[in-house]
Amino acid sequence: xxxxxxxxxxxxxxxxxxxxxxxxxxxxxxxxxxxxxxxxxxxxxxxxxxxxxxxxxxxxxxxxxxxxxxxxxxxxxxxxxxxxxxxxxxxxxxxxxxxxxxxxxxxxxxxxxxxxxxxxxxxxxxxxxxxxxxxxxxxxxxxxxxxxxxxxxxxxxxxxxxxxxxxxxxxxxxxxxxxxxxxxxxxxxxxxxxxxxxxxxxxxxxxxxxxxxxxxxxxx
Amino acid sequence: xxxxxxxxxxxxxxxxxxxxxxxxxxxxxxxxxxxxxxxxxxxxxxxxxxxxxxxxxxxxxxxxxxxxxxxxxxxxxxxxxxxxxxxxxxxxxxxxxxxxxxxxxxxxxxxxxxxxxxxxxxxxxxxxxxxxxxxxxxxxxxxxxxxxxxxxxxxxxxxxxxxxxxxxxxxxxxxxxxxxxxxxxxxxxxxxxxxxxxxxxxxxxxxxxxxxxxxxxxxx
Numbered sequence: 467x468x469x470x471x472x473x474x475x476x477x478x479x480x481x482x483x484x485x486x487x488x489x490x491x492x493x494x495x496x497x498x499x500x501x502x503x504x505x506x507x508x509x510x511x512x513x514x515x516x517x518x519x520x521x522x523x524x525x526x527x528x529x530x531x532x533x534x535x536x537x538x539x540x541x542x543x544x545x546x547x548x549x550x551x552x553x554x555x556x557x558x559x560x561x562x563x564x565x566x567x568x569x570x571x572x573x574x575x576x577x578x579x580x581x582x583x584x585x586x587x588x589x590x591x592x593x594x595x596x597x598x599x600x601x602x603x604x605x606x607x608x609x610x611x612x613x614x615x616x617x618x619x620x621x622x623x624x625x626x627x628x629x630x631x632x633x634x635x636x637x638x639x640x641x642x643x644x645x646x647x648x649x650x651x652x653x654x655x656x657x658x659x660x661x662x663x664x665x666x667x668x669x670x671x672x673x674x675x676x677x678x679x680x681x682x683x684x685x686x
Numbered sequence: 687x688x689x690x691x692x693x694x695x696x697x698x699x700x701x702x703x704x705x706x707x708x709x710x711x712x713x714x715x716x717x718x719x720x721x722x723x724x725x726x727x728x729x730x731x732x733x734x735x736x737x738x739x740x741x742x743x744x745x746x747x748x749x750x751x752x753x754x755x756x757x758x759x760x761x762x763x764x765x766x767x768x769x770x771x772x773x774x775x776x777x778x779x780x781x782x783x784x785x786x787x788x789x790x791x792x793x794x795x796x797x798x799x800x801x802x803x804x805x806x807x808x809x810x811x812x813x814x815x816x817x818x819x820x821x822x823x824x825x826x827x828x829x830x831x832x833x834x835x836x837x838x839x840x841x842x843x844x845x846x847x848x849x850x851x852x853x854x855x856x857x858x859x860x861x862x863x864x865x866x867x868x869x870x871x872x873x874x875x876x877x878x879x880x881x882x883x884x885x886x887x888x889x890x891x892x893x894x895x896x897x898x899x900x901x902x903x904x905x906x
Contacts, residue, residue: 469827472689473718496880497901498693513884591811596819630889660716664733669850681717
């Protein structure tokens with residue numbers, strides 16, 4: 467797969483089939499992940515793949531509680547605003563996101579595989595999220611859907627303790643990536659155009675080009 | 687370019703030519719970056735491309751001071767240990783990294799382009815570093831080398847103020863990515879094998895496979 471196809475079409479895929487992901491596919495995902503950069507190439511990362519039914523069943527209610535907390539706090543105003551005026555484009559996007567996340571919360575134990583990423587001594591996240599994103603891009607190349615969630619941190623140490631993480635050694639959970647073969651189609655994620663979020667040399671100054679439709683696939 | 691080639695060969699490339707990076711290449715890099723995920727698809731990110739000679743000249747001494755501080759603090763023990771026993775494989779790797787970063791510090795104003803990434807309200811980094819890494823992968827596909835540095839944060843508000851960032855609106859600098867056409871060859875980054883940093887279902891449990899050489903390029 468072309469790198470641009472992966473970069474443009476790796477969007478959150480939360481509706482997946484229960485089919486297992488073969489070990490050789492898991493290996494290609496992890497081997498790609500560890501090629502990512504980390505500060506000073508320190509590679510202070512650990513990954514835990516979870517496919518055990520008992521562990522997956524334990525994760526389900528934890529994720530549900532975190533999502534309920536998310537709707538009741540951080541996203542409360544945004545979701546209420548979207549429900550009050552559901553036909554606005556940004557309301558539609560919010561409500562589609564809510565429906566997708568609710569599907570995940572209703573079926574969390576049904577993901578055949580989870581990738582958990584842990585880091586140590588990384589104060590910015592700059593030494594772990596490139597590896598997490600590489601794993602998701604490699605999964606895309608393998609036809610495996612993924613999404614990235616950090617909300618399980620709402621449950622404090624519950625997930626690290628479930629997975630036996632030696633917290634006294636400084637390991638912290640950075641992300642949970644549920645994985646599975648998607649039921650839906652891949653597509654280019656809708657985003658605010660780059661020239662609206664980019665400047666040149668000084669904040670607010672035009673970046674010098676306009677990009678009014680995605681540059682991939684090529685229009686040539 | 688195949689996505690795996692990009693994932694395996696996008697390593698820090700700090701030795702670059704002064705040649706400018708064409709605007710259409712910059713546009714492809716930024717348009718790929720904004721396809722990355724962000725929490726709730728909030729896209730609370732801004733990017734500043736810096737190619738102005740005066741701004742680049744101002745960045746040079748700031749980066750030099752940050753690197754000197756890095757060697758004198760976080761990396762002090764590691765570098766001293768490497769110099770004391772320079773023939774060990776891990777010492778060689780450390781000293782090669784030091785030489786590469788010193789080259790960057792000696793020639794910082796010579797990078798033809800910098801990409802600065804800013805975020806707002808992202809407590810983990812999970813909503814900005816995927817976009818930064820996507821930019822670096824797209825740059826790789828365009829033949830443009832990059833590296834990721836967060837050390838300019840040592841200078842506090844100096845860089846945000848240089849770029850006119852409205853800090854009172856909550857925007858924080860996440861990364862600086864110097865860009866340029868590399869003088870050297872692309873190669874697969876050396877990493878600790880994935881099975882040594884990955885477990886299955888429980889911390890410390892074997893992940894179930896061994897990967898004794900990079901899975902890309904394919905050995906078939």
